[in-house]
Amino acid sequence: MARDQRVVAELGRPETPDETAARKAESSRIYRSSQNTRNLIAALLATLAVVIVVIFAVPRGTPPEREPIDVAATAERISASEGRTVIAPAMSDDWTVNRATIEGDGSVRAWTIVYAPSDEDERGFLRIAQGFDADESWATRVLSGSAPEDTVTIDGIQWDRYQLDPARTGNISVALAAPAGPDTILIYGLADEAKLEAAATSVSDDIAALREETE
Numbered sequence: 001m002a003r004d005q006r007v008v009a010e011l012g013r014p015e016t017p018d019e020t021a022a023r024k025a026e027s028s029r030i031y032r033s034s035q036n037t038r039n040l041i042a043a044l045l046a047t048l049a050v051v052i053v054v055i056f057a058v059p060r061g062t063p064p065e066r067e068p069i070d071v072a073a074t075a076e077r078i079s080a081s082e083g084r085t086v087i088a089p090a091m092s093d094d095w096t097v098n099r100a101t102i103e104g105d106g107s108v109r110a111w112t113i114v115y116a117p118s119d120e121d122e123r124g125f126l127r128i129a130q131g132f133d134a135d136e137s138w139a140t141r142v143l144s145g146s147a148p149e150d151t152v153t154i155d156g157i158q159w160d161r162y163q164l165d166p167a168r169t170g171n172i173s174v175a176l177a178a179p180a181g182p183d184t185i186l187i188y189g190l191a192d193e194a195k196l197e198a199a200a201t202s203v204s205d206d207i208a209a210l211r212e213e214t215e
Helices: 017-057 071-082 138-142 193-202 204-213
Strands: 095-105 108-117 125-131 150-154 157-163 174-180 183-190
Touching (some): 071 095, 095 125, 125 138, 125 193, 150 193, 174 193, 183 193
Antiparallel strands (some): 095 108, 125 183, 150 157
16 A cells, blocks of 8 residues: 655645655755855865965065166266266255156157155155257247246356246146257256256256357
8 A cells, every 4th residue: 555645734735746856956956056155165265275375475575675876877878878968967865866867859869867855755856857959949848838937047057947837737837948058958847946946056067068068
């Protein structure tokens, strides 16, 4: 005699074969889902363990400080390679040299030194550039089309003086330009007038020497 079928409480009657098959399929799906979740958690934990090992196992330290740029030595090399006299500003310790290289502005190449304040909390910068065989409009092109307001004499050298709008000239607020033989010396950046004039004084002897060479 066949055994009585089990009455399912939720149904109040025995399951039909289709209902039994559906129940078992749902149970299998739930089991596989739980297995997938456990596998995912295990994979994440393994990845996290690898990351922790890498973080704590790889030796770290303070990156080595960049070697300071010797402007005088670099200027000597540039002078030899270009076959011409180039300036070597003697700026105060208030400034750090960030870059010293030849840059190009269209047809004019310029020996350019970029300075930043030594005090990291101080804002601003200065560039001192020697435009080789620069035409009269070179400084205006570098300064986004700005024209000089007047002239000023600093340490015996007469300069064209610019007062600029930093919003229009790429964060440049002041500039000075002076001819030096066939070249033009341009000092520009974001700084106060005292620092700008000190920078001009640092190259006055170089400008005088360049002018003497062409006399």
